[in-house]
Amino acid sequence: MSVNEGKELRIIGFLCNWCSYAGADTAGVGRFAQPTDLRIVRLPCTGRINPLFIVRAFMNGADGVLVSGCHPRDCHYSEGNFYARRRLEVLKALLPVIGVDPGRFEYTWVSASEGQRWRSVVTSFTEQVHALGPMPGFKSGTSLDMCLCHMDQTQAL
């Protein structure tokens, strides 16, 4: 793939089990070649995603984060993706505030049958992240410590 000629970047995908993860499987079964940068974290539903997972990913040096779930109204749990949409929309608006280029984050809907669409989502998002280049490092002592603090509390559970 053209985007892969340079160095691979670190892109994390959070995918719901029922639509997009299955859609990525469908793309695999169909042998739709894609860039190899993306690694997928499988979740039951996009509604499971705490926006702070995405913040954490960026803080730890991810170059891009992609969230994908079922098309609105087509959620296996009836309304999980509506919750996700609200939270992720807020997150997208917040990313510039914490110093992350919003172009590094995307959320989208891909159904289980849309292997071809998954390929194009992955390819264009990877190209988009490559155009932005590697993630610049964070300075310590910023307001992001708040986020980390919350995360560490949670992790201490």
Place this chain on the structure above:
Amino acid sequence: MNIGVFVCHCGSNIAGTVDTEAVAKAALNFREVVFATDTMYACSEPGQAGIVDAIKTYDLDGVVVASCTPRMHEATFRRTLERAGLNKYMFEMANIREHVSWVGKDKEANTRKAEELVHMAVEKLRRNDYLEAGEFDINKRVMVIGGGVAGIQAALDCADGGLEVVLVEREPSIGGKMSKLDKTFPTVDCSSCILGPKMVDVAQHPNITLYTLSEVDSVKGFVGNFDVTVRRKAAYVDWDACTGCGECATKCPSKKTPDRFNEFIGTTTAINIPFPQAIPKKASINPEACIMLTKGKCGACAKACPTEAIRFDQQDELVTEQVGAIIAATGYDLFDFTKYGEYGGGRYPDVITSMQYERLLSASGPTEGHIKRPSDGTEPKDIVFIQCVGSRDKSIGRPYCSGFCCMYTAKQTILTKDHMPDSQSYVFYMDIRSPGKNYDEFTRRAMEEYGARYIRGRVSAIQPKNGRYLVKGADTLLGQQVEIEADLIVLAVGAEAAKGAGELAEKLRISYDPYGFFLEGHPKLKPVETNTAGIYLAGSCQGPKDIPSSVAQGDAAAAKVLALFSKDKLASDPQVSGVKLVRCIGCGKCESVCPFGAIEMIDFRGMPKASVVETVCQGCGVCTAACPQGAIQLRHFTDNQILAEVNTLCL
């Protein structure tokens, strides 16, 4: 914790583009991994035996298999762990086939990606807990949505198997598309003669409750315990009193009502029984055509009715049914033939659809089985059939083959010759697709014995000419243009998803493909299941099907339901949410976001706390993301586990 890692070659599927040996070697460096190996086919008998042996030899507490998608074999390997005496939730899978080897060409990059996916799985597994499944009761009733041949078959099979069945049909009568057909291929036997008795069986079966003129309003609950609300639309007739005598229809003055059952060829009355074999044989009023309901005067039917069954003030009624499983059998619709402007459908009265032609052929149709041109009622002599109207055409968004059109066109040419021996049929086709049992023989009979002239090519235009029609097309086998003068043109329209299929799928929480057909659990291995437990598919709602396939799928769906109900209790999935009471502040956010009402607020030593009803929780994790305290955690997908995966990838 002792972790074992098994990297599958899957023949050359994975090993072709991933260095599986290197992945296994790299895995030995991950924390708590005490054993790692690559294996030819992890899912095969020797592959699974190897896992069981390693669990015993190395005293493993958890296993990671790097192979195909967990949606394929997670359950398989969990059973392997159980056989070796491990808790089956101490298992994680890294998807290095669908997500790596099949989509990437670069072996080095693939190998690195596979290693990282295994590393993520190991880190997640290190935080897994032993989970134990509970069990819950099931309600052994089943709802079948759609009363076509697939739904009828499924309902009868379930009812014969001793289950209580609720059959819901949108139209006033069951029977579906098959009840409109005159004859069926490839045997040319009478459609209503084979379907009619089955419809009667449905009506008379003590285990079947039939709701016609009804639609599913909402679906709540989960496998074993669904609550389905059905909207019973007003028929404006008390069906308990109606005897189906038909006296009302003879007196109805509104005789120009479009006839839905006859595909809008011919007219009917505003109050009618849709066809002679209708089940239930009850009259209903079309509210758009009834003079009493639109203008407030008339009432001729009420005066004529011997049992005083007419109710002009009847309202829709909502009924809630508790069932344990649902079979969707909502069928298909026919393509809107007016979308092809060059064929003149909708503009020229003698360009009709195959289903309209079927009604003309039928003895119970508007012409009593005599083929008459809609424009002037004369008998046509030259008839042109055009295939693939709304099939295999990307430009109109119907790239798929509808499957049965080749066959029904052949049948119609045969019936045409039987009805009118001196007629001539012409068929414009793209390919003949007749792969069923006795199907190819049948299309050949149409050509050879019945003299239908098959012309391979598309039609470019149809023009009226002296009361007839000039059909211009290409014969791509001869490589020349052809022109045929025809009296009647029949468009072999393809199938598309039924109207409202998408909305129903959303109510049932099942997936559908870009064309609106419902998605099966697996295209090969789960053809009648959906991804939602307890919901099954039958017939053309899953994709265009002929009658034998629809019946077979109806049988299969019923078999699945009977198998599901063969147990008294079902095991509940323990991958549900749980509350850490110490952290819970009783804010109630989780309760208000839960789509299933699975969280209730309890009083714990005088303080409000959240509590999860585990049999109702479906494990989506919306509550976990909403909790400001991190107090409610979705088991198996906890914050710690997901963050561990993120950290593995980034640090």
